[in-house]
Amino acid sequence: MHTNTTPAQAADRAPVFDLAAERVILGALMAAVAPDKPTGEPTVFDRVAEAIEPETFYNPRHSELYRIIVELHGKGHPIEPVALAGYLADEGELARLAPGTFLTDCYALGLASAGSLNHYVNRVADLAQRRTIEAGGVQLAQAATTPGRSIDDLTALAESLIAKAAPRRRSLELAELGSLINPALDDIEHRAKRKAGIPTGYTDLDRLIGGMQPKQMITVAGATGMGKSITLVDIARHVAIKQRLKVAFFSLEMRTKDIFDRILSAETGVLHTRIRDGLLDDNDWQRVTRQIGPMANAPLYLSDKSPMRVADMARICRKMQRTLGLDLVVIDHMHLVKPSNDRIVELPAVIANVSPDIKREIAMALDVPTLVAAQFNRNPSNRLSKIPELGDLKGSSAIEQDSDVVILAHREDYYDKDSPRCGEADFVVAKCRIGERGIVTVAAQLHLSRFVDMAIN
Ligand SMILES: Nc1ncnc2c1ncn2[C@@H]1O[C@H](COP(=O)(O)OP(=O)(O)OP(=O)(O)O)[C@@H](O)[C@H]1O
Structure with a gap:
């Protein structure tokens, strides 16, 4: 387990990332065997996607690999280490994203920990939320001590930071019409102020x-x-x-x-x-x-x-x-x-x-x-x-x-x-x-x- 704290701070600070757990998730996805026909049970990809998005990973290389694995899987391409290494090599990204035995190491971790995948998924998601809360706290503290910021302004900031930190579990990937009303009306209100699309110049x-x-x-x-x-x-x-x-x-x-x-x-x-x-x-x-x-x-x-x-x-x-x-x-x-x-x-x-x-x-x-x-x-x-x-x-x-x-x-x-x-x-x-x-x-x-x-x- 890794922490981003110094030894002196370690005693009173919990770690806010776990790179090994992140690798277990990547490995579990590479090792996931697609069922021959739909079983109605969530697949490994479904289970991971419920709580994990690329940004959930602490390590940016892990985020990029996760994005690529999901994309390749979505297109029906193989994603076990040899196939994935071939794809990354074709893209000229192998040395940067997965040097040495990185993919096979992850794969081995994924296989060894397959039975506890939910634990690792929850842990990585939980740590991501803690980082969001920690960053929000710093931002709020800075805002509170900045001259000229009104209480209304600070309360609104605090509310938006709390909303951002709320767990984002995507249980049913369908949106209920009613849930679209507020964001849609907000969006319509701001549409005119935003650029509608990239202008052609005509x-x-x-x-x-x-x-x-x-x-x-x-x-x-x-x-x-x-x-x-x-x-x-x-x-x-x-x-x-x-x-x-x-x-x-x-x-x-x-x-x-x-x-x-x-x-x-x-x-x-x-x-x-x-x-x-x-x-x-x-x-x-x-x-x-x-x-x-x-x-x-x-x-x-x-x-x-x-x-x-x-x-x-x-x-x-x-x-x-x-x-x-x-x-x-x-x-x-x-x-x-x-x-x-x-x-x-x-x-x-x-x-x-x-x-x-x-x-x-x-x-x-x-x-x-x-x-x-x-x-x-x-x-x-x-x-x-x-x-x-x-x-x-x-x-x-x-x-x-x-x-x-x-x-x-x-x-x-x-x-x-x-x-x-x-x-x-x-x-x-x-x-x-x-x-x-x-x-x-x-x-x-x-x-x-x-x-x-x-x-x-
Ligand atoms: N220097 C120029 N002065 C005047 N007309 C020009 C000049 N250069 C190109 N044209 C004309 O501009 C027109 C449009 O050219 P363009 O290459 O955009 O056509 P296109 O629709 O892409 O053709 P294609 O189907 O052959 O690819 C052509 O009719 C060409 O004769």
Whole structure:
């Protein structure tokens, strides 16, 4: 047993963590044998999950391993030490999270202590609560001696600390409607003050869809050359450079260098073709020097490796989330993602495989908005009305079903150079799970690789 107290203090202080007990729990999970068929009895995972969350562990490595074990188990992957070590090695995390014989040691402890698992679960949960209470006490003591804090304020703090310290046992993992009322009303009250979702940078579009929300798959679709890549790069640019949020961008079609050229053009206002051809004049160089500042250290992380499977991208994103944080994932585009099974080759089957995986393994599992480009199957140019429709999507049913938002890019001057709407582009919001459908018009400045709000330009 370990304590975080000095020997002098040890006599009058109880230990507030037990690393061996934490290892027993990890080992018991690795050693858990799934029943052949449901028995109605709680499994080892159920018993642990009732009282333990990743944050319940004192040791952060134990928290991370617990999270990974639960995630792998949820996906039906093996989690005994050899399989888990293989997974961690693939992720480049073995040496950091489970050096030497750590996994087999835990496994042995888990097996040896299987009969007393409840004791260890209760002990680790109990110690976590004690730490919360101890930290709350320190916080309260500091607040009480801070000049200017009112009694009302201190009482409210004390109440919230007590609520935080209450045991959180998840006996029945279903919520009764009545229990949702207070938190939901609180949430609604504060919603307007919070950012609804991550803004795309297009004001009217954000108003319509409420920004990009965690867990959402947002699909931008259009005919070839309509401006899907420009839209994706534009949004990523806005999120990373203007909002300084962390973006992982997977370009399966365009090279990183070409994306950089597009971003540079959009940010500096220097013609894209001049950047592409290396024909910058003095004026252009001055603009670049003056305006390149915000691009430095912008948290936009690009990959142009192709082909990629969803699992590859999910692995890279998980690592980024753990090490740097992650706010948005961008994939350009869905039809170039490799299916999880090499035998799947026909397009509708590929999309039926890739689309739900992007939604489940990236958007849902990582709790981030995921922006994906998709191509059209039917070309609206063959129709009288060129306004795009959901049915134009290649492999439409899976994409339609999995996407929370579908934005169809449309430019009239793509079909008619003399159109009175030359230079305008429409984002047709054809599906929006939590908002209205509608059409948003932006200015198409393709020579600068960007779309911009009509209102201010
Ligand atoms: N420097 C430029 N000047 C003017 N137009 C440009 C320039 N660069 C690209 N474009 C135009 O911008 C449009 C949008 O390009 P984008 O790559 O975003 O299309 P896309 O919808 O992603 O196409 P694809 O389906 O081929 O991936 C294309 O029609 C292209 O011709």
